[in-house]
Amino acid sequence: KAGVTQTPRYLIKTRGQQVTLSCSPISGHRSVSWYQQTPGQGLQFLFEYFSETQRNKGNFPGRFSGRQFSNSRSEMNVSTLELGDSALYLCASSTRQGSGANVLTFGAGSRLTVL
Amino acid sequence: TQLLEQSPQFLSIQEGENLTVYCNSSSVFSSLQWYRQEPGEGPVLLVTVVTGGEVKKLKRLTFQFGDARKDSSLHITAAQTGDTGLYLCAGAGSGGGADGLTFGKGTHLIIQP
Numbered sequence: 001k002a003g004v005t006q007t008p009r010y011l012i013k014t015r016g017q018q019v020t021l022s023c024s025p026i027s028g029h030r031s032v033s034w035y036q037q038t039p040g041q042g043l044q045f046l047f048e049y050f051s052e053t054q055r056n057k058g059n060f061p062g063r064f065s066g067r068q069f070s071n072s073r074s075e076m077n078v079s080t081l082e083l084g085d086s087a088l089y090l091c092a093s094s095t096r097q098g099s100g101a102n103v104l105t106f107g108a109g110s111r112l113t114v115l
Numbered sequence: 116t117q118l119l120e121q122s123p124q125f126l127s128i129q130e131g132e133n134l135t136v137y138c139n140s141s142s143v144f145s146s147l148q149w150y151r152q153e154p155g156e157g158p159v160l161l162v163t164v165v166t167g168g169e170v171k172k173l174k175r176l177t178f179q180f181g182d183a184r185k186d187s188s189l190h191i192t193a194a195q196t197g198d199t200g201l202y203l204c205a206g207a208g209s210g211g212g213a214d215g216l217t218f219g220k221g222t223h224l225i226i227q228p
Contacts, residue, residue, distance in 0.1 A: 042221060043218035045217075
């Protein structure tokens, strides 16, 4: 079966712009989590959506937001981009809410470069 | 804030050698996972350990969860070039991970032929 699909894979933006990233989870998976990966901080939890509701949020500013649609596809948006937002944004899906001992399947990520 | 410290940060060894990487914390985790990430890809789950003292084997990889559920190790026997990658440990807090996984910064492993 198809894995987690993230689009776009690569994008370049300038400071002050906004960006929307998309994630299509594995069919049947209702939980979608987003993580930011940078060389300095590693992977950091952004937020999780389950059944179209944000269930939890990491320690990121309000410029980072997301949503989930009825088909479980998710988008995340970053507004007023800063240089420090340059990172690999990873989406992971699972069948159940909460990471715990769940099996998370990650997509290949969207690499954002902010100039 | 729960933190996971991984060591070493970088490791380069010859094919056929053995190695151990460590994942340590001062916090207790309800479960701990190990992932491997290759360039241009997302992390892939290798194993989940839940019980203190648990040992799991995956071919040449042996994973151990500390008795106090604060630390874990990954041992690779007779490393192969295909083992090259970024190894990440990730812990779920007492809330069962409802607040997301806490990841270590990873061990960059290079196996030289």
